[in-house]
Amino acid sequence: MQNHKRQLLGAALVAVAAASVGANAFAQAYPARDVTAVIQWGAGGGTDVAMRAYAPYAEEALGKKIVLQNKPGASGAIGANFVLQQPADGYTLLMGAEPQSLFRVMGTADFDYDKFYPINIAAIANTVLLVARADAPWNTMQDLLSHVQANPNKVKQYTAGPGTVPFTVNAMIGSLTKFDTIRIPFDGDGPAIAALQGGHADIGFIASGAVIEHIKAGRLKALGVLSDKPYQGIPPMTDAPSVRNITKYLPWGSWYGVFVRKETPDDVKAKLVAAFKKAAETPKYREFMAGRGTTILNLSGAGAEQFIQRWQSTTAWLYQGAGVAKKNPAELGIARP
Structure with missing residues (x-):
């Protein structure tokens, strides 16, 4: 009888140990x-x-x-x-x-x-660029502002949903000066860049990582950088007097x-x-x-x-x-x- 109890106890201990090892092995297996x-x-x-x-x-x-x-x-x-x-x-x-x-x-x-x-x-x-189609007539932020304010709701601008770069920079600029454009929504920078290159959009605010190679290759034109300092030869947006106070939102x-x-x-x-x-x-x-x-x-x-x-x-x-x-x-x- 004692031998039988010892055998049962031994089997139970082995089972517990096996379960413990199995659990540890499962945890260590990620990713399987x-x-x-x-x-x-x-x-x-x-x-x-x-x-x-x-x-x-x-x-x-x-x-x-x-x-x-x-x-x-x-x-x-x-x-x-x-x-x-x-x-x-x-x-x-x-x-x-x-x-x-x-x-x-x-x-x-x-x-x-x-x-x-x-x-x-x-x-x-944190390097956001204002870009335009390659054949756009503007070369700076001030050029664009002057045109937009003289011709409201004519320039076609890439926008995206709340929280995105184009939405947020628009909010910044709109709090400082008039900037009435035709907003064309896209599901992200990729489709918008294609539209800019195809002439279906005129401008967009886009993080440099997505557009810098297109700018270097001449497929897009950079008009300004969201900063009070130039970036790779691109002038700061603050060169335009009416948006000089945009620095209160930066760095962003x-x-x-x-x-x-x-x-x-x-x-x-x-x-x-x-x-x-x-x-x-x-x-x-x-x-x-x-x-x-x-x-x-x-x-x-x-x-x-x-x-x-x-x-x-x-x-x-x-x-x-x-x-x-x-x-x-x-x-x-x-x-x-």
């Missing part, structure tokens, strides 16, 4: 298969360019392929909502950008980044990051954080981004959350002041900057 990453903007835009350059270095660190999918629409809400519908297991990432920070402010969705965990805020494109820029659902297990988050942090430290990636006027941030966890909150506060209250916010930021608990 390829990972999907949803880019919430279209091909050829700033987010797409930055994330497609970033992913291969993260693949090296993870040891698995990252399969990229573009799911544009509704200022990024379609891609973000898709990720929220997937299991919180780390196998579906969101490669997102700054507009999602303002979803609630602008009534785009009932969430922003509050339902996501920031794996890495990779970079900020679009940014790109990688996110998972907040409920994702901590050990999976940790592996992703380590992989993307290592990727952002890669000299070739840093050189690539710097060449496009983009500053590497490489922020994760609490540091990334603080960065998002600061950016959200600055931009939400800019929108409130410009009269374009759909909801008062104070009602959403967003502090003034």
